[in-house]
Structure formats: structure tokens, C-alpha cells
Amino acid sequence: MSLRHAVLGLLADRPASGYDLMKRFETSLAHVWSATQSQVYGELGKLADGGLVEVSAEGPRGRKEYAITPAGRAELHHWLTEVEPTRARRSDSLLRVFFLGELTRLEARTYLLGEAERAAQQLAGLKEAEAAIDWGGDPLSVHGRLAMEYGKRLSEMHEEWARWAAEQLTP
Amino acid sequence: MSLRHAVLGLLADRPASGYDLMKRFETSLAHVWSATQSQVYGELGKLADGGLVEVSAEGPRGRKEYAITPAGRAELHHWLTEVEPTRARRSDSLLRVFFLGELTRLEARTYLLGEAERAAQQLAGLKEAEAAIDWGGDPLSVHGRLAMEYGKRLSEMHEEWARWAAEQLTP
DNA sequence: CCAACCATGTAATAAGTTACATGATTCA
DNA sequence: TGAATCATGTAACTTATTACATGGTTGG
Structure with missing residues (x-):
């Protein structure tokens, strides 16, 4: 709620x-x-x-x-x-990963590299937004900045993971 | 859907x-x-x-x-x-970060360190689960493993970020 | 024999999405 | 004067949660 x-x-x-x-x-x-x-x-x-x-x-x-x-x-x-934060437990992009066995190895790799690309795009978007925002001292934006950093670290991690995962599927 | x-x-x-x-x-x-x-x-x-x-x-x-x-x-x-995966866009733990300005600096730090702790607990839980699972060669678990790695990297990133964020609030 | 587990379903409610409907104000 | 923007709301539908309700089977 x-x-x-x-x-x-x-x-x-x-x-x-x-x-x-x-x-x-x-x-x-x-x-x-x-x-x-x-x-x-x-x-x-x-x-x-x-x-x-x-x-x-x-x-x-x-x-x-x-x-x-x-x-x-x-x-x-x-x-x-x-109130204890609830661990988020829904990601359709990760759900797909469980079912990559339904695909050929090539299709699965394509999916993972697409994930890497989407994560990279997201990171680029965040960096752009960050540059455009006026990070004036207002109290909400101090913490908005912390959240922005989270988003950037998440995208980076996501991209690295996806590239690593794609490599795992390369025999 | x-x-x-x-x-x-x-x-x-x-x-x-x-x-x-x-x-x-x-x-x-x-x-x-x-x-x-x-x-x-x-x-x-x-x-x-x-x-x-x-x-x-x-x-x-x-x-x-x-x-x-x-x-x-x-x-x-x-x-x-x-079908293009939808970027997940709901995290009540991150939402709280935006509003930490409503709290004293001490309360805000406590929240962030709590986040770090919860992330660490999650990582521990995942490692335990990983050790307990029979990673036999069945096709679904090959990819379950990729998802597991994602979860571990996410918890690690989350913990590091939360500790970093708590530090930002220390004058 | 009884606890644990297997097994399916419905009802009521809450939360979220999409589409529809309407109209005022501003500014170039 | 016409386009963009400001501004609020409702209706229909889908998705998700919680609680209720019932009963069979197995194994110690």
C-alpha cells in the first residue's frame, strides 16, 4: 500500500x-x-x-x-x-532467464545480450537525466541523488551480469 | 501479464x-x-x-x-x-530513500544501515539456498543458476550502496 | 489415530491499468 | 484563433491479496 x-x-x-x-x-x-x-x-x-x-x-x-x-x-x-520494506519480488526480465532452456542457445544468448544493451541504455538515460537535473540544495533532491546512484549501480551491475551470463552459454 | x-x-x-x-x-x-x-x-x-x-x-x-x-x-x-521485458518500476525500499528528509539524520542513517543489513541477510540466505540445491544438469536449473548469480550480485550491490549512502549523510 | 501433507477451489477486497469524458487558461 | 498545457474526474476491466471452505491420503 x-x-x-x-x-x-x-x-x-x-x-x-x-x-x-x-x-x-x-x-x-x-x-x-x-x-x-x-x-x-x-x-x-x-x-x-x-x-x-x-x-x-x-x-x-x-x-x-x-x-x-x-x-x-x-x-x-x-x-x-x-514498517519493514518488502523485498520486491517480481521481474519479468529475470523470470525469462529461468525459461531460457526453451530457446536455442543462440536465441538465449540474444536475449541476454539484449538485456545488457537495455541496461546500458538505461544507464545512459540516467546519466543524461542526472546532468539535466538542477541538484539545488532542496531536501528532497539530496535523497533523490542517493536513489539516482542506486539506479546507476543497478544498471551497471545488470549489464555486467548479462554479459557474464551470455558467456556462460557459450560452450 | x-x-x-x-x-x-x-x-x-x-x-x-x-x-x-x-x-x-x-x-x-x-x-x-x-x-x-x-x-x-x-x-x-x-x-x-x-x-x-x-x-x-x-x-x-x-x-x-x-x-x-x-x-x-x-x-x-x-x-x-x-515481448520486450518491462523495466520493473516499484520498490518501496527505494521509495523511502526519497523521503528520508522527513527524518532526522540519525533516523535516516539507521534506515540505510538497516537496508545494508537486510541485503546482507538476503545474500546469506541465497548462499545457503545455493549450497542446498541439487544443481543437477536439468535444463531449468542451468538457468536458475544464472538467476541465482543475479540475486547474489544484486544483494552485494545493494549492501554496498546502502553503506555508501549512510556515509553520505554523515557530515 | 492423528498430524502432516496433498489437493482444489471460491468470495471478498484491494490495487493497478486503460479508456473515456470534459472543460478552462495561456500564449504565440 | 488554435495548439499546448492545465486540470479533474469516472467507468470498466484486470491483476493480486487475504480469507474462507472442504476434504482425501500417508505414515509414524
Whole structure:
């Protein structure tokens, strides 16, 4: 149930509308937690019902700006410090690896080298994003930087592993 | 929609009942693709309706053994070679990293060192599992081994990153 | 005989995706 | 004035989780 905490976390930084939040899901949080527009608007409604956020301002075009409440901040803090992170357990790219025996050796190697290539592409994309982002001192971006480093290390590891794995299949 | 492909992949190796499949989801596929019992039985029904698997034998206690059909094998092959893997984009442990600014520096460091510890535990668990598994020459385990190596490299990377990140927060 | 294990299913709920529907405001 | 952007919502559907419900078989 982390969508709600993603929303709370973003609002903890500063108030925002559903539309604003969507942009942040699509940019900074893109590789970490994805959400669709209907989820975000739905969750804002539920959070408001529960008193964890409140409408702090209304603007043109029916814009509603939400702000986190003390109860919301308490819930966020609780989640951050006391809820054990769940180990992610779903990767369709790794799932395929288990079934490479269904393919010829050549096809399997092609798949793994494709993985290496996709990982390399991802790394390039992250580096580009990193250069483009204004890493000004705002508190959220300090930690966004830590996450960025994770992404880079992950892509590197993924690429190396895939090349190694492809080699294992070369007799 | 990879649950269906996970089931097809397991049945491609050898026929199995829903119960058998569940055990394999809980063991070999545990870190790669999780599924619940009701999902597995439900998916077997749908796959059978679609002609991708068929009941190949019935045993005691209402046991139904399913086998993959040629159509199922074709679908599996298609998924393995032509469907682009989706980049996984959800990790609640990484999501927390973005919001560490809500915590004191000490709390944030504690979280990151906890991550390091959990990663180390995971690595230990994988090594133990690796030692316990009979890596006999069967085709599925050749590739299970590649996935195992991925898991080990991932845990190592995760631990190193978390220690590095904790250090970044030390003034 | 009873515990452990084998075995299948359904119901209710929650979470996530895709598509549809609508309209205001800004700026070139 | 027309395109891009801002802005919110709902409906239908799929996927995943949790809990319930039932019973047969094996082996110590």
C-alpha cells in the first residue's frame, strides 16, 4: 500500500495538486514507484477522507492544492521508521532467464545480450537525466541523488551480469 | 501479464499440478515472481480454457496434472523472444530513500544501515539456498543458476550502496 | 489415530491499468 | 484563433491479496 505513502511523501515536501503530483511521478519517481492519473486522484480523495491531507487552496480550472496534515506526517514517519520494506519480488526480465532452456542457445544468448544493451541504455538515460537535473540544495533532491546512484549501480551491475551470463552459454 | 508465462514456463519443463506449481513458486521462483495459490489455480483454469495447457492426468485427492500444449509452447516462445521485458518500476525500499528528509539524520542513517543489513541477510540466505540445491544438469536449473548469480550480485550491490549512502549523510 | 501433507477451489477486497469524458487558461 | 498545457474526474476491466471452505491420503 505504498502509493499512499508516495503521495504523502511528495506532499510532505510541499503542497501540490493532483496534476503536479503526476508530473513528479513521471519524472523523479519514475524508476521507483509508478502511478497512473486515476490512481493519484483516487488516492488524494481517500487521504482527504481520512484526514491525512487537506485541500489547502483552490485555483483556476478547478485546481485543488493539497497539503499534508499533522496526522499525515505522523503516518509517513511511521511508515518510514517502523514498517519493514518488502523485498520486491517480481521481474519479468529475470523470470525469462529461468525459461531460457526453451530457446536455442543462440536465441538465449540474444536475449541476454539484449538485456545488457537495455541496461546500458538505461544507464545512459540516467546519466543524461542526472546532468539535466538542477541538484539545488532542496531536501528532497539530496535523497533523490542517493536513489539516482542506486539506479546507476543497478544498471551497471545488470549489464555486467548479462554479459557474464551470455558467456556462460557459450560452450 | 507474466503470471501466465511463469505457469507456462514451469509446465514447459514438466507436467505438474497446481499444488506442485505452488511449491515451485515458493522455492525457485520466490525472488523473481511471486504468486498466490488462488492465482495459480485461477490461471490454470484460464490457460486450459484457452487451450494453452491441458489436463494430462488425474490422481488421488482430485489431483489434476496439467501439461503444456503446442499452442502454449508457441505462446511461451513468443513471449521469450518477442515481448520486450518491462523495466520493473516499484520498490518501496527505494521509495523511502526519497523521503528520508522527513527524518532526522540519525533516523535516516539507521534506515540505510538497516537496508545494508537486510541485503546482507538476503545474500546469506541465497548462499545457503545455493549450497542446498541439487544443481543437477536439468535444463531449468542451468538457468536458475544464472538467476541465482543475479540475486547474489544484486544483494552485494545493494549492501554496498546502502553503506555508501549512510556515509553520505554523515557530515 | 492423528498430524502432516496433498489437493482444489471460491468470495471478498484491494490495487493497478486503460479508456473515456470534459472543460478552462495561456500564449504565440 | 488554435495548439499546448492545465486540470479533474469516472467507468470498466484486470491483476493480486487475504480469507474462507472442504476434504482425501500417508505414515509414524
